[in-house]
Amino acid sequence: MENFVSSFKRTKDHNNKSEMNTKPVLSKRTGTNIEGNPSIKPIAISSSSIFSVKRKSSSENNDDDDEENDKDEDKSSTEQEEIDGLHLLDLPEEILVNILKYFPVSDLLLSCRKVNGRFCSMIENYSDLFCNVKFDDCNVLDETTLMVIFKHVSKIQILEIAHQQIEIETYTFDTIISSLTYAKSLTNLDLSGCPLSTLTFVPFLHLLESLNLSSTRIDNEELILFLSVENSPEPRSGESYPLHSGPSTSCSAQPAFWNETSSKILIAEMKASEEISNKGITKKKMFKNITEQLNKQGYGFSWEQVQGKWKTLVSSFKRTKDHNNKSGNERKTCAFQKELEQILEGNPSIKPIAISSSSVFSVKRKSSSDNDDDDDEENDKDEDKSSTEQHEQDEKDGKITINSDIIKKARKSNSTQMVDIMKQYISEQQAEKKIEREERQKIHNEKKYMHKEKMNLFRLHLLDLPEEILVNILKYVPESDLLLSCRKVNGRFCSMIENYSDLFRNVKFDDCNVLDETTLMVIFKHVSKIEILEIAHQQIEVDAYTFDTIISSLTNAKSLTNLDFSGCPLSTLTFIPFLDSLESLNLSSTRIDNEELKYLCINNLKNLTHLYLSFNNLSMISILNVVEKMSIQFLDTCGIACTFENVVEITVLCPFIVGLHLTFATDADKMQSVEFIKTNFRDTIKLNCM
Incomplete structure (x- = not known):
């Protein structure tokens, strides 16, 4: 009988452990007779943990001896339970920060920051975690994530956010990366594929060794300005690089990058100069006059920068208007929209007189009368006749050697050709969108799997950590x-x-x-x-x-x-x-x-x-x-x-x-x-x- 009881107890202990996947089977007849025995099924047991406490079997004949053993075991188990309940999130903050240093910055921002509020606070406040910021896959970077990155820009040495899905406007992106002026330790910078349109921060990056600006929105003016500053002599100790050549009458000039105040001044000056610009004054002179007005208020801009900033504002306003004019789109607003509407509302480049439906090709037609088709047919006949005469003349002169019996294809009218092009374009766009949807779904599934694996990491017990991390913890x-x-x-x-x-x-x-x-x-x-x-x-x-x-x-x-x-x-x-x-x-x-x-x-x-x-x-x-x-x-x-x-x-x-x-x-x-x-x-x- 004792052998049956011992075997049944081992089976019950095995089945009560949550980590076991398979359960040994014992005879139902044996289990029925001893199911209610307290020695087999105790009233309260501790949850399964890292440390397993092995207890001796208890029988009815050894109750007195077991009481003394239970007292000793209860005392040791009480001390042991303090260690059993220790998880990764129970560690002090300074130890957790040392552990987080082993994670890539991309994982910290996109996954770990979403685990709980404590991790989010640590990641956003400890600059030592942001030395090498790299994003390998195509990730979605919103404004909050970018603000966290550039908050610690003074500690960053490598910054690579190439070909990421930036979910903000160009103006907002330029404003955020203006904090790169404080990146004194930055050596590698990769902004390829980002909505970048200004390089005003580059002259401050004295330690920069590698710069990637592929597939951005910078133009020749920004590049010329960047090269002119790069070729300027190195400043002496205590001095700073001359950012712009514009005049400045203030003894304490403001930082030479665009903010809300300087942008409003530019818009106001452009509105005041609108009437003057229509009286024969060139745009170059107009922008120079506006630059002088800005520099009188303490800014150090050049007229090329002012012109480039105005182009950026106009481009942002135009994209917003085009987006809102398309049916089915949610309405968007851009920076300084009300002020820009007063200046650009009647501009033909913003609101053309007649445009075709939204597509890549814009078809401009002279008139919509019934005689257009007849004119097209006459033009086609004249072109065929002239091309035939030219072909015969080229054969006589020996300029071409092709056989004269080549069958010419029937020439299509301009309207028919345009319809075919539009059909072909629409089919190609639908095929590309289908492929893009499949790729996005694939990337989404991969990220979902990776996120699940990382979440499982934080459920590890203390003893599941690598030895090098455990040693660092034991130092405390x-x-x-x-x-x-x-x-x-x-x-x-x-x-x-x-x-x-x-x-x-x-x-x-x-x-x-x-x-x-x-x-x-x-x-x-x-x-x-x-x-x-x-x-x-x-x-x-x-x-x-x-x-x-x-x-x-x-x-x-x-x-x-x-x-x-x-x-x-x-x-x-x-x-x-x-x-x-x-x-x-x-x-x-x-x-x-x-x-x-x-x-x-x-x-x-x-x-x-x-x-x-x-x-x-x-x-x-x-x-x-x-x-x-x-x-x-x-x-x-x-x-x-x-x-x-x-x-x-x-x-x-x-x-x-x-x-x-x-x-x-x-x-x-x-x-x-x-x-x-x-x-x-x-x-x-x-x-x-x-």
């Missing part, structure tokens, strides 16, 4: 917790803690802990990286000989600055002469004697400033012989009898002394020493007596 855990707790979680943690020396910089134990031989061996295995070692008043579970053998490896501690062995079973100081960087040494309540103290004199510890020797079997004479060769600033000799003469000698041997902690032999020595220090060193030496 105190060394005492690594040694006493984390090392016992599982074999993977134990292996990492024992093998990575970078985890052991400052080894401190605050409370009274039990340090066995294995823990001590792990600590002193990484002694070459340790800078601070404090194991004071710990419960050392090794004898004095074994402890002296383990700490002999301190001869390799070249980086050690603070050493605290107070209360340890220490009986030798043979390692002290090798600690060249030692600044503070605490040997209180150890087993050293006057004979071992001589090792402090072998190698002059020039950096040692704090020395604690209280409650040891030492004499003041041997201590004075040690401090004579050091630059001691604080000395603690509590529990060692000290006389007034010893105090006077300490002040002579240690001119840099600022603190003394002493125990005097008699009250008379104490009173004399206090009066001596108060009279001669009132502001420099602090005396603490016992």
Whole structure:
């Protein structure tokens, strides 16, 4: 019967684990008899996690023994549950930022930023994540995503947003990328395929090595301006590049890029110059006059820039009008639409007198009378006759060698030819749109799959992370917790803690802990990286000989600055002469004697400033012989009898002394020493007596 119960319990435990896909089958008859047994189906169990807790089987005959075991297991399981519930999103923000550095910037912006509000806030506020901004596939970049990218432009070194689907107008895009003037670290810039129409930011990119402007909207004027600035001499320290050649009468000129204020001034000046432009004044002179008006208000534009900006505004207004004139389209607005309507409403280039239906080809016809077809036929006959005569003349002159019996194709009329072209164009457009829809659907499915995979990544448990990331996380855990707790979680943690020396910089134990031989061996295995070692008043579970053998490896501690062995079973100081960087040494309540103290004199510890020797079997004479060769600033000799003469000698041997902690032999020595220090060193030496 016990075998059946044990087999049934293993099957139930297996089926209750959510990660298992297959369930072993057991006899229904066996399950019916013992289904309600509490030992088989406990009232409450913890959810499945990384750490699996194995419990012993419980039978009716061993209830008393199980109660004691359950108490121990409940205590350990309570500590274990704190680790079981730790997920990636539970980590501190500084650790999460270090993890996010391993993700491409494109994934951070398009996927990770949409996980939750915490990730969104971190990605938008930490500039260190934006060093290399690259988008490989064709992605949709809205205004918010672009604002996040250019918010951290001062940290960006590589910026590649080529052939992305930019869902904003040219004017808005130019305004956003104007912040590239602060990209002092930018070396590679790829804006190919973007709705770019200005290069005013390029002169500020002093470290730029690669520039890609393919398939953009820049014209010859912008390129000439860019080349003229690039060829200008390099500015001296404290100066800036001359952006524009336009005059400026203001001593503190505003930045030479377009904003809302400067654009409104341009529109107002164009409206005022509209009547003058119709009286024979050239456009070049008109734009020069407007440039002077702008520069009087502190801007540094050239007349070519003003002309280019006006063209950009007109182009944006025209595209908006064309879009709104097409039936079925949602209405759009452009920047400064009301102001531009007042100037451009009657312009034939914006609103032509007669246009054909929306298509690539615009057909202009002279008239729509019934005599058009007759005129076309007469023109066709005249053209056929003249071409025949020309062909016969060319044959006589020997200019052509083709056979005269070639059958000529019937010439079609202009209207019939145009209809055929339109039909062919419409069919080609429909085929292209179909292919484009299929490609978009394919890209959408791929992105959907990738997004699903990335979302699964954030559901990982802590132990599913790569080892290099786990090591970086463990650096934030105190060394005492690594040694006493984390090392016992599982074999993977134990292996990492024992093998990575970078985890052991400052080894401190605050409370009274039990340090066995294995823990001590792990600590002193990484002694070459340790800078601070404090194991004071710990419960050392090794004898004095074994402890002296383990700490002999301190001869390799070249980086050690603070050493605290107070209360340890220490009986030798043979390692002290090798600690060249030692600044503070605490040997209180150890087993050293006057004979071992001589090792402090072998190698002059020039950096040692704090020395604690209280409650040891030492004499003041041997201590004075040690401090004579050091630059001691604080000395603690509590529990060692000290006389007034010893105090006077300490002040002579240690001119840099600022603190003394002493125990005097008699009250008379104490009173004399206090009066001596108060009279001669009132502001420099602090005396603490016992």
